[in-house]
Amino acid sequence: AQKITQTQPGMFVQEKEAVTLDCTYDTSDPSYGLFWYKQPSSGEMIFLIYQGSYDQQNATEGRYSLNFQKARKSANLVISASQLGDSAMYFCAMREGQSFDYKLSFGAGTTVTVRA
Amino acid sequence: EAGVAQSPRYKIIEKRQSVAFWCNPISGHATLYWYQQILGQGPKLLIQFQNNGVVDDSQLPKDRFSAERLKGVDSTLKIQPAKLEDSAVYLCASSLVRGAEIWVNEQFFGPGTRLTVL
Numbered sequence: 001a002q003k004i005t006q007t008q009p010g011m012f013v014q015e016k017e018a019v020t021l022d023c024t025y026d027t028s029d030p031s032y033g034l035f036w037y038k039q040p041s042s043g044e045m046i047f048l049i050y051q052g053s054y055d056q057q058n059a060t061e062g063r064y065s066l067n068f069q070k071a072r073k074s075a076n077l078v079i080s081a082s083q084l085g086d087s088a089m090y091f092c093a094m095r096e097g098q099s100f101d102y103k104l105s106f107g108a109g110t111t112v113t114v115r116a
Numbered sequence: 117e118a119g120v121a122q123s124p125r126y127k128i129i130e131k132r133q134s135v136a137f138w139c140n141p142i143s144g145h146a147t148l149y150w151y152q153q154i155l156g157q158g159p160k161l162l163i164q165f166q167n168n169g170v171v172d173d174s175q176l177p178k179d180r181f182s183a184e185r186l187k188g189v190d191s192t193l194k195i196q197p198a199k200l201e202d203s204a205v206y207l208c209a210s211s212l213v214r215g216a217e218i219w220v221n222e223q224f225f226g227p228g229t230r231l232t233v234l
Contacts, residue, residue, distance in 0.1 A: 103172055104159075
């Protein structure tokens with residue numbers, strides 16, 4: 001079964017507007033972490049934001065915020081005030097368990113195109 | 117600090133040939149990962165090292181793929197012989213295990229090697 005589901009293959013957003021990228025996850029482990037990465041056309045994966053399963057507040061990092069709804073098992077990424085440089089592929093990923101030797105399970109990604 | 121280095125950036129080979137990729141992680145990072153990213157998909161973990169020991173290689177096709185991390189620093193990933201379905205981007209990542217902060221412990225990725233098998 002898919003551990004991470006990203007249902008939006010591609011999205012267009014106008015510059016300076018906000019965009020929400022959907023991510024749902026599936027795990028029975030009470031301890032897990034959710035990550036969002038950005039992958040521009042250059043190919044490098046860039047870490048954006050992290051949410052732990054026990055975190056009481058939604059994570060924020062500059063223009064990025066994570067809308068964490070634990071009961072719904074969703075961890076949507078919100079990018080506010082979109083910029084042209086935000087055009088990229090965005091991946092949601094999950095770490096399960098408490099061990100240091102974790103691995104990330106990635107979703108299929110969402111392509112974001114910012115229009116001027 | 118310098119990021120994760122990978123080489124080559126691009127490689128084109130014929131099927132049944134062999135190929136090797138190299139990765140140099142961020143200095144001091146104990147954990148190293150190799151991922152395979154097929155076009156249109158998210159990365160899939162192939163193998164994970166902790167220092168020079170293998171932690172997880174359950175997704176590595178061991179009949180043709182091999183990897184090593186001698187001295188717990190640089191790593192090489194080899195494919196021999198390559199198949200058409202091995203065409204993908206191979207990403208190397210590293211992370212620093214730090215006691216109580218392991219919950220974030222984000223992985224830092226290199227630029228990847230794009231492999232095309234003809």
